[in-house]
Amino acid sequence: MLGTSVARHKGITEPVSTAAPTPGELRLTRTLEECLHANNLYPSREEQRHRLDVLGALNAMVVEWVRRVALAQRLSEDVAEEHGARIFTFGSYRLGVNGPGADVDTLCVVPRFVDRNRYFFGLPDEQGSRAPTQLVLADILRQDERVEELVPVESAYVPVMKLRFMGVEMDLLCAPIALMKIPKNFNILEDAVLRNVDDATQRSLNGVRVTDSILELVPDVDTFRTTLRCVKFWAKRRGIYSNVLGYLGGVAWAMLVARVCQLYPRATSAVVLGAFYRLYSQWQWPKPVKLCPIVRHQHAGLRQLKVWDPSDPRDRRHLMPIITPAYPSMNSTYNVTQSTLRVMMEEFARGQRVCAEIFAAAGPDGASVSARDWSQLVEPSDFFARYKNYLQIEISASNPEDLKKWRGHVESRLRLLVQRLEMMPHVYVHPWPEAYERSTTVFFYFGLRFETDKIAREEGTQRARIDLNTPVETWLSTPDPRDTRSVPVMFWPERTSDMLVRVSPLKRAQLPEPLRFQRKRTAETREKAAPTELETKKPRIDGSGASSPLVSASSESKP
Template sequence: MANYLGSGFAGVTGPISTAVPKPQDIKLTNLLEACLQKYGVFDTPEGQKHRLLVLGKLNELVKKWIIDISKEKGKSEAEAKEVGGTIFTFGSYRLGVHGKGADIDTLLVAPRHIERTDFFSSFKELLFEAKNVTNVRAVPDAFVPVIKLEFDGVEMDLLFARLALPVIPDGLGLLDMSLLKNLDAKCVRSLNGCRVTDSILKLVPNQETFRLALRAIKLWAKRRGIYSNALGYLGGVSWAMLVARTCQLYPNAASSTIVLKFFFVFEKWNWPQPVLLRKAEEDVLGLNLQVWNPQVNPGDAHHLMPIITPAYPQQNSTFNVTKSTRDVMLNEFRRGLDICRDIDVGKLSWDILFEPIKFFSLYKHYIVICATAIDSDLLLKWSGLVESKIRILIGKLEDNENIKIAHVNPTSYPRIVPDSTDSHLMWFIGLEFCVGPGGVNITLTYEIQMFINSVVKSPALQSSPDLRNGTQLDVKHARRRDLSDYLSPDIVPPLPKKKKQFPIDIETPSPILKRVHKIERVEEPRVSKRIKIMDDPDSLTDSSIGGGEATAKTTNVDEDESSLMSTGKIGSLNFDSADVSITDIDPMENSINDSSLMMSDSSMMEHQNEESRNISSLSTSDSTLTTTTTNNVSTSSSSANASSSSSAQHNHSNTPLGPLQAIQQQQQQSSAQTAHIKKNIVLKLSTHK
């Protein structure tokens, strides 16, 4: 292992520690590598040879195509053979962290006389005709246009970039900023993948240490359900940059130490301060490409977990992160830190870190999104469109003041429907509600409709008759005990059905979709249930409430009335709206054991406090660009909501109360007497956390 000895360093700050590994660190690294072997994160020697062979065949196909196109455009035989053109790799394969069955991200670089239209026409046809090439799917209108294919059993994503050069020389490097001259935005974005990957490898002190640690973090993120850029989590390049930054801060550390410090650094990180691997490159050539800068671009100031790519033009790779996905990831950082500390002292094994998340036991309420198509090929295209819009639904749910978190599971699940020849794919969103001092009714009609509109109005749907006529989208509410209706028992063991305590009546159908109006038939005031206080108030979800029953029921009307029919846009778009009533919680007989929240090793605490202060100063100095938080926006929004609520209460006080309203008011007055106690409990938990 190469040691960090020089006065220079990679990154925008100096390292936190340059300590070399101890024998225990080497032992833990060996155990980590042995553990990773069990999960198939390493490719076999045969697999690596096969991938190299496939890349060679693809490169030959590219060169032949460029020669043919060049001759069609007036080049002589000799000139056509000299213009060049080649394949580059990026992503996990280029970083050296791909595993068995992983795809390969590739980029076709062509000279200036080869157009993008040539790539998506003649080259696509060449792929269709090529031996051992299957499942060719072109997506020319994507943000980064791509052709997806399978070459001799290896899945590949192939991008295209046309450089402003008459000839592509052998051994061309893509980090030269001058190559970006006179390129359109799509070519710049296509080149960015290779430029970022190459920059990351240049900026880490020890590539082998980096690779093993990154394999571990990627496996952990996938097993814990937080690996998906499209759904608002982090993608592969973002995880790679976080691990690379950790390596810069601990340049001599072993891979096991890097994994531990990864959780320590980013659990303590002062988000939304950005993470950078290097100081921003200046635009010395006057290219005037848009870069991430919250001082210039107001939208950049609202990014919650900015991780900035190291190559010009610098971009935030995590702009999709939402409040809910950020909170889920931070909770996983805390869990990972606790486990790694126990691993470091020999209390736990590495397998515990990689235990999969039990998503379907976390919440009492879920939203089920089901995409249906008439065949599997159409479902592949349809599901990609639906998945790309799910984060819009997450954002709308987060805007609902009664929803604390909307936790989307990035894993999609097939659904088998008896006597149906259609293909189905489902996604699940777990909901955690803000439990107030009284009952609350939640209607998700607006949020769901906004999501459906984003799908219906998307250009990809409007331009595809197959999608408009051969697909369907259903959005439903499901309680945890009903998940066995959607998923197999090996994923969700069936739970015994419980009787509904309060029926729901359906009234006033809307011309667009059916709205549900909940009527609670109360014969006597309900007795508030009690809860067990947990160490972490953030982990207090509906599923952890001992008795506070959250009741929800979807509509129960005829099939033709409950279906949301679009006018030929999609076969049908169905939404079962639900009003959710959450009872009050009485915390009077609960106690908190303060000592259980304190660390027993005071010397370790003192060392970690000092290191935490270093992290805090790092996250401030790591930012060469100022990021503004959205606290002011949130505050003004909260004030507006409070004002609106106060106005509504004032108007309501002038209206005579009916029997049901009188009972509800008695419940609210009774629970208001203990509301301040719940606040004190949460504050105390937060203080000792």
């Protein structure tokens, strides 16, 4: 549904256009929606109703749990009933763009007397005393037959309990705030809720506050949701959806779409989508994307919170700042590297070209375009047909449980390997975010392109010598004296002897067969050049200090 009027503009600038949609643009949007439905991106009504039932059941459990804790604090029955708790959702579910089977991110806001470590997770206090089982939410959930696969992660940057409840995957956070009771009219967007909270609580509240702020700042929620659903699908298909690996996560993509919605407040989803690619294919990073002005508080209990500030040398180093709209504003994309930014800009440019072709073919009435035309935009990437050279990162452990922990650690450090490699002159790195699993081994791949003629010219040789040893060994097991904060992967304190990482350079023909036969590139291919002659002297690097590969390439060959 399109908004019929816009009372005032939302955003930090005036809109680019407030023109009403034409019949042709409305028709284009219908074909776009047909494409999204054809790709099964919408949950069924039955699934949506079930999720509401699940959230209702979880809310009842949390309210009863807080009542028990209140009674244990020697509050009267009547007073305990009043303290209450609130369940909020955030992420893709709250934004209204979740797909079938997607998990639900949830937050329970509780009064200050509900200690998260003691009553949410059941951890012992300083004297070693634990709360009774009936007062610990983790224990209450474990004893409920509707709960499966409960995994508390109390040491995470944002403490969380992961569980499957009534068949739905959920991440559950807990935020004790500085109130004795949670009022029925509690507004989580008020900055006062952050007063005197600890860092973990502030981060827990942040997900809901950012998500709700985005929805408040878009002029038409339905247009925003349709556009974002397409952009997220496109980003996943094109291999640029991964906050951990240096691309963008769901919140960052949502903010990019929201900004375009602000600039075209009455446009249809198809028009906003075209403007999205047109705007960001030309965006002059590191100019930040913001949905609203950045707020800086001086109130007691709030001024200590760090706010993104381009005058701060640390914040000034950010390559692609996309600033969250809720206080304290922060950059949601600090993981972006030179290489991942380059890949995303290439994909923005490709998206702009495809959309321009669709709009040109549509004509004034939009009658010449179908859902099949939009499928060109979201066709899967040909990453495994694009490069002649790849880097394979093989992560292994002796059992699935150890592999899960070890993989999480190594994956979180992969962007640092990207940064090490991109420091090499004339080397282009393209990390692929999707992992490939086999038994107790997980594989990640980077595409590599070498400007061999430039390398050979600078070396004064006929054949370029590309030594991957230093960046890979530094990342794995050699401390870098220039970066004392970056601990090598193999120095992880929880690592056991069976947790291994092996890094191998591969030619395209050496890729595993299922990957090697992905669809070849078509008109946009850049592999028509003469083949690059590569020699791998020693084919594998591992964390044991083994020698690494020295890659040689003919200077006459193209990257």
